[in-house]
Amino acid sequence: MIELEDIWRTYQLGDTTLHALAGIDETIQDGEHVAIMGPSGSGKSTLLNIIGLLDRPTRGTYRLDGRAVGGLDDDALAAIRRRGIGYVFQSYHLIERLDARGNVELPLILDGVAPRERRGRVEAALEAVGLAERADHRPSELSGGQRQRVAIARATILNPRVILADEPTGNLDSSSGEQVLALLEGFRARGLTLILVTHDPAVARRAERVIILRDGRVVRRMPGRELQDLERALAGE
Amino acid sequence: MRTLDLLRLSALSLLRQPRRSVLSLIGLAIGVAAVIILTAVGRGARTYVEQQFEVLGTHTLAILPGHSETTGGLPGFGGVPHDLTLEDARAVGRQIPGVLRLAPVVVANEECSAGGRSRRVVVVGTTAEYGAVRALRVRTGRFLSPGSWDESRPEVVLGKTLATELFPEGGALGQLVRVGGWRLRVIGVLARQGTTFGFDLDQVAFIPVRTAMTMFNKTSLFRVVLQSRAGSDMHLAEQRVRRLMIERHGEEDVTVATPEAIVDTLGGILDALTLALAGIAAISLLVAGIGIMNVMLVSVSERTAEIGLLKAIGANHRQVLALFLAEAAILSLAGGLLGLGVGLGLVKLLVTLAPTFPAAPPSWAILSALLLSLSTGVAFGWLPARRAVGLDPIAALAKEVL
Ligand SMILES: Nc1ncnc2c1ncn2[C@@H]1O[C@H](COP(=O)(O)OP(=O)(O)OP(=O)(O)O)[C@@H](O)[C@H]1O
Ligand SMILES: [Mg+2]
Numbered sequence: 165m166i167e168l169e170d171i172w173r174t175y176q177l178g179d180t181t182l183h184a185l186a187g188i189d190e191t192i193q194d195g196e197h198v199a200i201m202g203p204s205g206s207g208k209s210t211l212l213n214i215i216g217l218l219d220r221p222t223r224g225t226y227r228l229d230g231r232a233v234g235g236l237d238d239d240a241l242a243a244i245r246r247r248g249i250g251y252v253f254q255s256y257h258l259i260e261r262l263d264a265r266g267n268v269e270l271p272l273i274l275d276g277v278a279p280r281e282r283r284g285r286v287e288a289a290l291e292a293v294g295l296a297e298r299a300d301h302r303p304s305e306l307s308g309g310q311r312q313r314v315a316i317a318r319a320t321i322l323n324p325r326v327i328l329a330d331e332p333t334g335n336l337d338s339s340s341g342e343q344v345l346a347l348l349e350g351f352r353a354r355g356l357t358l359i360l361v362t363h364d365p366a367v368a369r370r371a372e373r374v375i376i377l378r379d380g381r382v383v384r385r386m387p388g389r390e391l392q393d394l395e396r397a398l399a400g401e
Numbered sequence: 402m403r404t405l406d407l408l409r410l411s412a413l414s415l416l417r418q419p420r421r422s423v424l425s426l427i428g429l430a431i432g433v434a435a436v437i438i439l440t441a442v443g444r445g446a447r448t449y450v451e452q453q454f455e456v457l458g459t460h461t462l463a464i465l466p467g468h469s470e471t472t473g474g475l476p477g478f479g480g481v482p483h484d485l486t487l488e489d490a491r492a493v494g495r496q497i498p499g500v501l502r503l504a505p506v507v508v509a510n511e512e513c514s515a516g517g518r519s520r521r522v523v524v525v526g527t528t529a530e531y532g533a534v535r536a537l538r539v540r541t542g543r544f545l546s547p548g549s550w551d552e553s554r555p556e557v558v559l560g561k562t563l564a565t566e567l568f569p570e571g572g573a574l575g576q577l578v579r580v581g582g583w584r585l586r587v588i589g590v591l592a593r594q595g596t597t598f599g600f601d602l603d604q605v606a607f608i609p610v611r612t613a614m615t616m617f618n619k620t621s622l623f624r625v626v627l628q629s630r631a632g633s634d635m636h637l638a639e640q641r642v643r644r645l646m647i648e649r650h651g652e653e654d655v656t657v658a659t660p661e662a663i664v665d666t667l668g669g670i671l672d673a674l675t676l677a678l679a680g681i682a683a684i685s686l687l688v689a690g691i692g693i694m695n696v697m698l699v700s701v702s703e704r705t706a707e708i709g710l711l712k713a714i715g716a717n718h719r720q721v722l723a724l725f726l727a728e729a730a731i732l733s734l735a736g737g738l739l740g741l742g743v744g745l746g747l748v749k750l751l752v753t754l755a756p757t758f759p760a761a762p763p764s765w766a767i768l769s770a771l772l773l774s775l776s777t778g779v780a781f782g783w784l785p786a787r788r789a790v791g792l793d794p795i796a797a798l799a800k801e802v803l
Contacts, residue, residue, distance in 0.1 A: 209795075213795050216713070218712065218713055218794045218795055218798075219795055238717055238718045239717050239718075239719075241717075242712070242715050242716060242717030242718075242720075243715065243717070244715075245712075245713065245714065245715040246714065246715020246716075247715070251713045251714065253713075253798065257706065257709075257710045257713075257798065259707055259710070261413055261414065261416075261417050262413070270711075270714060271714050271715060273402060273403070273406045273410070274402055274711070274714065274715050274716050274720060275715070276402055276403060278403075279403075279405075279406075318714065319714075322715075
């Protein structure tokens with residue numbers, strides 16, 4: 165369970181103070197599917213990065229599974245990122261000199277898993293995203309959708325409890341985007357928490373819950389299926 | 402993370418820019434090669450000097466007439482150098498404690514001939530003790546007969562080359578040889594002795610000292626060589642000999658030299674020189690380290706996004722640090738090994754070209770050159786690695802390219 169309590173993230177830019185997040189209170193249950201929306205610069209990525217322990221709030225308390233993470237040291241945070249959280253980025257962030265297999269293997273290597281055990285797990289993870297045949301392709305030899313599927317295999321290989329995806333379909337055409345979403349939702353169906361940031365209402369609509377940010381604040385929460393009504397309402401304004 | 406994985410990942414990222422990696426380690430390779438070559442030559446020089454002096458025997462000391470020029474003055478007034486006489490030599494043998502054996506030496510160039518063949522060679526007049534002091538090995542017959550120094554005996558011992566030149570058919574032993582007009586019988590032929598200080602002992606004829614002094618018409622000895630008992634204090638012996646000679650001659654008109662002292666002095670100078678040169682070469686290693694640091698810094702800034710990713714998927718600070726330090730270590734070790742190979746190759750070439758020069762790098766130099774290059778790499782890799790650790794993962798991930 166993710167509990168955010170009055171989370172602020174403040175940047176000091178010379179004389180001006182910029183609140184990327186200005187008091188976020190939010191609880192996300194295990195297994196939930198949440199979409200975060202909002203205009204550019206509203207703080208979506210910042211929020212995701214704080215949830216993903218890549219960034220620390222300037223103020224506020226973040227509890228992960230009941231434990232306040234504010235006091236944890238780098239080692240502990242890294243361990244949670246490695247085993248507890250899977251990250252998926254808009255621009256895939258695959259390492260070009262490693263093939264698909266090598267990229268998916270990285271979290272296992274960082275976790276000290278024995279080479280013998282790694283092999284099977286990597287094959288299984290690539291199989292799960294439908295890329296078993298492309299295991300020895302470099303990222304540049306794969307399509308955008310395939311790259312994102314490799315990234316998903318990498319994000320999920322250590323069986324995390326949470327998947328964080330920052331505009332995972334942002335660079336993809338609709339059919340590859342659909343494949344990627346289906347994959348992520350498939351993991352969520354097996355009990356993982358799925359939190360994704362998106363600009364695309366069609367993507368957000370599939371979420372259980374949509375959180376809309378503006379200027380670092382939550383301005384609206386609603387079930388995904390109601391988003392259509394909101395859009396219509398906004399369009400009608 | 403397992404060490405093998407760490408090394409594999411680091412090696413893979415070095416192979417990403419193979420040419421740049423190789424260029425960065427050339428500096429280190431040159432530095433290591435320089436250390437190897439310079440210490441090999443220095444060590445070789447020292448060994449060479451030691452080998453040359455070894456022939457003079459251990460615990461030996463030489464008395465040379467030769468402070469005379471320093472006394473100056475007009476001939477006929479006080480400054481006339483005293484002869485170094487057989488009597489002086491005997492006195493040294495009698496009065497200096499710890500003398501094991503000593504031999505007087507006179508030297509001249511004389512014509513040696515036998516059976517119509519003739520050679521102009523160095524003729525050394527000395528006594529039986531000389532063979533023992535210089536550890537001369539005899540091939541056939543024996544060295545000069547023991548017995549009174551004052552006895553003039555018609556005998557000669559030939560160096561190996563001289564013997565074969567005068568008697569190409571062999572059988573020199575027992576033959577008569579004409580030396581400086583005197584007919585002497587060959588009582589021994591030396592085994593091969595080789596060259597010392599450019600002086601070929603195989604081209605020498607040895608005759609009794611009294612015979613020689615008469616033959617050369619000399620009253621002064623060329624020198625007296627003496628050997629002390631093992632374990633005796635050569636410095637003390639030297640002082641005693643000098644004091645005795647001053648007492649006998651009324652002034653300091655001889656030089657007392659010990660080969661060991663010369664070797665020590667020369668060796669010390671050579672060691673210092675070697676160390677200084679190796680030190681300079683080692684400093685070039687540090688310069689090479691800066692090259693490695695540069696490459697690593699470029700690598701870190703090029704791989705910003707990758708570092709961000711590694712952190713996002715759970716690499717901790719230690720792992721990021723280890724990845725980059727391992728890269729620096731691999732680079733510098735590769736550079737060190739390359740330099741070692743080149744250095745040893747060049748030393749080998751040198752030895753092939755100059756076989757008498759015993760150039761060989763001391764093992765401490767090999768070890769410390771490798772260790773130094775490794776630690777240079779790691780030390781200069783530290784800053785880039787720290788920079789990688791300190792990268793903000795979010796800013797790093799904001800970079801699109803991996
Ligand atoms: N390192 C930083 N220094 C200063 N300001 C920053 C920094 N990172 C983010 N911000 C600011 O914080 C605010 C929120 O940024 P964030 O990246 O979370 O927006 P976003 O909602 O993800 O936008 P987008 O849809 O464009 O990705 C923005 O105004 C941004 O300029
Ligand atoms: Mg964003």
